[in-house]
Amino acid sequence: MDNPKTATPVPRVLLTGFDAFGGDVLNPSWLAVQALHRRRIYGHQVVAAQLPTVFGAARVALARLLRAHKPALVICVGQAGGRAAISLERIAINVDDARIADNAGAQPVDTAVLPGGPVAYFTTLPIKAMLQALQGKGIPAEVSQTAGTFVCNHVFYGLMHELATRRGLKRTRGGFVHVPWLPGQGQPSMTTQDLVRGLRLAIATALATPADIAKGAGAIS
Numbered sequence: 001m002d003n004p005k006t007a008t009p010v011p012r013v014l015l016t017g018f019d020a021f022g023g024d025v026l027n028p029s030w031l032a033v034q035a036l037h038r039r040r041i042y043g044h045q046v047v048a049a050q051l052p053t054v055f056g057a058a059r060v061a062l063a064r065l066l067r068a069h070k071p072a073l074v075i076c077v078g079q080a081g082g083r084a085a086i087s088l089e090r091i092a093i094n095v096d097d098a099r100i101a102d103n104a105g106a107q108p109v110d111t112a113v114l115p116g117g118p119v120a121y122f123t124t125l126p127i128k129a130m131l132q133a134l135q136g137k138g139i140p141a142e143v144s145q146t147a148g149t150f151v152c153n154h155v156f157y158g159l160m161h162e163l164a165t166r167r168g169l170k171r172t173r174g175g176f177v178h179v180p181w182l183p184g185q186g187q188p189s190m191t192t193q194d195l196v197r198g199l200r201l202a203i204a205t206a207l208a209t210p211a212d213i214a215k216g217a218g219a220i221s
């Protein structure tokens, strides 16, 4: 245990997952991040929290967590049924366009996440370095160019907006990762064990990589 009087606080990593939605009884994103709660990774303490699959409320809950923990790194994780690999999301767009209702019954169509906000934000995670690390260990991974237009993209956009505009969060890096179904939910799938192993490595790589290995990454404006 750290002595609160003498120890400098351990920097934190905030990891979020979602509750089940769309008729599923579980959400692999929550199972995977929960398994990493309180773990130490690369000198950082992981705090895992669940967000509701609800437009608006999820963003509010995330903003509260950011204020409470002032993490060095944030990775929001969500389920993307139908994908076969851990998807490192590149870009969040200012669009809500739901194909199904969220867990509160809302189904926004062609509306903005934040009216008047920028069209999009890029992740500030070193996704190419993370991709290389995961693939190097044989964990299926890919860079994804869209997080969709449902609650995950909504949260991703809200996260990047908070990090870009809030004083006190200017040095916090963050982004979004989608994970496949678990074997019991459908195919393609990955096991919880592989998801946990992959996320752990993704976090360690992000913490160890201050700038991405890809030339020009994060420089497009």
Ligand code: PCA
Binding pocket: 018, 021, 027, 029, 053, 077, 078, 079, 080, 147, 148, 149, 150, 151, 152, 153
């Ligand atoms: N996946 C959904 C929202 C919650 C989740 O886990 C999405 O991809 O938008």
